[in-house]
Amino acid sequence: MSSHVVVIAVDGPSGSGKSSVSKAVAARLRLAYLDTGAMYRAATLWCVGRGTDLADGPAVAHAVRVMPLDMGLDPAAPTVHLDGRDVAEAIRTTEVSTAVSAVATNLDVRAELRRRQRAIIEAEAAAGGFSDGRGIVAEGRDITTVVAPDADTRVLLTASEAARLRRRSLEVHGAADDSAVEATRDQVLRRDRDDATVSQFQVAADGVVTVDSSDLDFEQTVDAVLAVVGQTAGA
Numbered sequence: 729m730s731s732h733v734v735v736i737a738v739d740g741p742s743g744s745g746k747s748s749v750s751k752a753v754a755a756r757l758r759l760a761y762l763d764t765g766a767m768y769r770a771a772t773l774w775c776v777g778r779g780t781d782l783a784d785g786p787a788v789a790h791a792v793r794v795m796p797l798d799m800g801l802d803p804a805a806p807t808v809h810l811d812g813r814d815v816a817e818a819i820r821t822t823e824v825s826t827a828v829s830a831v832a833t834n835l836d837v838r839a840e841l842r843r844r845q846r847a848i849i850e851a852e853a854a855a856g857g858f859s860d861g862r863g864i865v866a867e868g869r870d871i872t873t874v875v876a877p878d879a880d881t882r883v884l885l886t887a888s889e890a891a892r893l894r895r896r897s898l899e900v901h902g903a904a905d906d907s908a909v910e911a912t913r914d915q916v917l918r919r920d921r922d923d924a925t926v927s928q929f930q931v932a933a934d935g936v937v938t939v940d941s942s943d944l945d946f947e948q949t950v951d952a953v954l955a956v957v958g959q960t961a962g963a
């Protein structure tokens with residue numbers, strides 16, 4: 729049995745399915761799961777809660793450096809606690825989704841959150857080997873390229889703009905008619921445009937495998953990512 733520790737990195741644009749697919753992959757392989765987007769969302773909620781002006785870069789960076797954030801890594805029940813408070817729901821509000829790019833494009837915030845993400849990944853990787861079901865799936869926008877460029881498996885999960893808008897619209901509004909899709913446009917496309925100014929998640933970097941889920945259903949997408957893991961991490 730191999731004692732190799734596995735790190736699986738997944739990036740992609742909004743609505744491509746990173747979170748749901750990564751969670752399912754981690755559960756299937758009995759690995760930990762890290763949602764790095766949730767960390768940027770928590771940082772946004774933290775700043776808003778302290779009354780920090782999101783346009784004041786140094787103040788935002790300072791607030792994030794002292795942010796007491798705890799990430800729970802069980803893919804069956806991932807948790808996010810800020811100063812001991814469960815904020816899993818609070819970080820998904822439209823207010824946070826609309827404001828998060830202002831925080832995520834602050835380079836000092838990125839440096840701090842990347843440091844924390846690497847520490848979490850290293851701690852998980854040190855905990856055991858893949859054969860024991862240990863290791864981690866980490867997903868976001870810069871995991872394959874900056875946070876964990878040495879990951880065993882690096883996947884860029886994409887989907888067409890239309891598919892991503894439809895999925896997000898179904899998720900948020902329970903419908904994918906024209907007006908529902910229009911209402912999700914800012915949360916998906918404007919956010920991607922802003923986030924793409926600091927991370928490269930629209931084209932696969934060297935060594936990163938693209939999985940295009942536009943014409944795949946959820947289970948087929950999970951299987952496609954597992955197949956890449958099988959080819960790259962010796963699963």
Ligand SMILES: Nc1ncnc2c1ncn2[C@@H]1O[C@H](COP(=O)(O)OP(=O)(O)OP(=O)(O)O)[C@@H](O)[C@H]1O
Nearest residue numbers: 742743744745746747748895899941944945946949
């Ligand atoms: N292949 C797929 N086919 C159909 N629906 C999917 C597929 N993959 C994911 N979904 C659904 O699309 C929605 C968006 O997925 P998810 O939240 O995982 O995307 P994301 O890339 O993490 O987005 P964001 O970065 O904006 O948080 C969810 O409702 C999810 O169940």
Ligand SMILES: Nc1ccn([C@H]2C[C@H](O)[C@@H](COP(=O)(O)O)O2)c(=O)n1
Nearest residue numbers: 764765766768828832868869870923
């Ligand atoms: N590694 C990451 C993860 C996320 N972000 C930004 C991009 C989003 O606007 C925001 C929230 O992410 P989501 O929950 O929608 O995946 O955080 C980033 O810049 N880098």
